[in-house]
Amino acid sequence: MLTRLRSFYFEFSFKFFSHLLLPIFLTSNFILPQVDYEMSLTNGVKINDNTIEFDVLIKSVDSSFTLTSYQCSFLFNSEIINNGELIFSYVEGSSKLNNPPSFGIGINTCDGEPKLTFASMAGLDTISNENTLVGKFQLINTTDFAEVDPNITWSFGGFVSTIITGDLFQDITKPASHTSNLALSSDNIDSNSPAEYQLSQNFPNPFNPATKIRINLKSESQIRLIVYNLLGEEIRELANHRLTAGSYEFTFESENLPSGTYIYRLEANNQTVDTKKMIVLK
Numbered sequence: 001m002l003t004r005l006r007s008f009y010f011e012f013s014f015k016f017f018s019h020l021l022l023p024i025f026l027t028s029n030f031i032l033p034q035v036d037y038e039m040s041l042t043n044g045v046k047i048n049d050n051t052i053e054f055d056v057l058i059k060s061v062d063s064s065f066t067l068t069s070y071q072c073s074f075l076f077n078s079e080i081i082n083n084g085e086l087i088f089s090y091v092e093g094s095s096k097l098n099n100p101p102s103f104g105i106g107i108n109t110c111d112g113e114p115k116l117t118f119a120s121m122a123g124l125d126t127i128s129n130e131n132t133l134v135g136k137f138q139l140i141n142t143t144d145f146a147e148v149d150p151n152i153t154w155s156f157g158g159f160v161s162t163i164i165t166g167d168l169f170q171d172i173t174k175p176a177s178h179t180s181n182l183a184l185s186s187d188n189i190d191s192n193s194p195a196e197y198q199l200s201q202n203f204p205n206p207f208n209p210a211t212k213i214r215i216n217l218k219s220e221s222q223i224r225l226i227v228y229n230l231l232g233e234e235i236r237e238l239a240n241h242r243l244t245a246g247s248y249e250f251t252f253e254s255e256n257l258p259s260g261t262y263i264y265r266l267e268a269n270n271q272t273v274d275t276k277k278m279i280v281l282k
Contacts, residue, residue, distance in 0.1 A: 035172040036061035041152060041182040049144040053244055054182055056134040064128045066167045071119040073155040073162045078114055080150045084143030088116045092239055093250040094136035099123025101135045111158035152182040194218050194247060199266040199274035206281035210253045213264060220244045221268040227252060228263040235262065254280040
């Protein structure tokens with residue numbers, strides 16, 4: 001298992017840093033303005049005895065800046081494993097960035113201790129002084145968590161380290177700009193949760209090449225979001241997750257699909273919430 005994880009890490013590192021090294025080399029002779037930002041772990045909730053959920057947020061402290069990529073790494077108290085097996089995952093569709101977490105999502109032991117990791121590809125996001133959700137994440141155990149503080153904290157050492165890049169892939173990482181640990185609440189009902197299940201009309205519509213689909217969940221649910229053609233054949237499964245109450249947005253891309261009308265359906269706990277039509281126009 002350790003050998004497989006190490007192999008995965010080196011593949012993960014190569015993919016990530018291959019996107020960074022050339023731009024950094026090309027811009028190494030330029031002096032770029034300093035960037036002040038805050039990145040935080042927040043909204044930590046112990047949903048049940050074996051599931052912890054939390055958000056990662058980012059905002060600028062002074063003026064807006066360009067976020068081109070990020071690699072995030074967290075240490076945690078391994079005593080919480082309690083002889084179980086952990087799964088760390090990104091809640092698909094939860095990020096408010098154009099460049100969401102897309103690889104390296106999981107538990108990495110390359111530094112000799114388990115770390116929670118995720119990273120993005122190269123992209124462009126403008127970060128303002130309003131908090132932006134990088135993503136919602138879940139830590140799930142196959143057994144009940146031990147009754148100890150999980151102590152999830154940012155990691156800036158070793159091979160698997162937190163790295164934030166700004167304009168022209170400048171390394172802007174500042175450990176002091178990151179909250180030190182995650183406080184957990186035992187509450188699993190958000191007072192701001194939607195009052196009902198809802199499937200919104202996609203936007204834009206008609207569209208090409210991509211559109212957004214937003215859903216509201218009034219309580220924790222196992223959901224599926226599926227796209228069909230007019231013959232009732234399944235074209236794509238956009239989501240199949242257990243999600244907490246809240247609002248989520250998913251992207252549907254029409255690549256390799258002909259122009260025409262398609263159906264998309266939201267299911268929650270094996271019950272159909274709603275079905276709507278959308279149009280691909282090429």
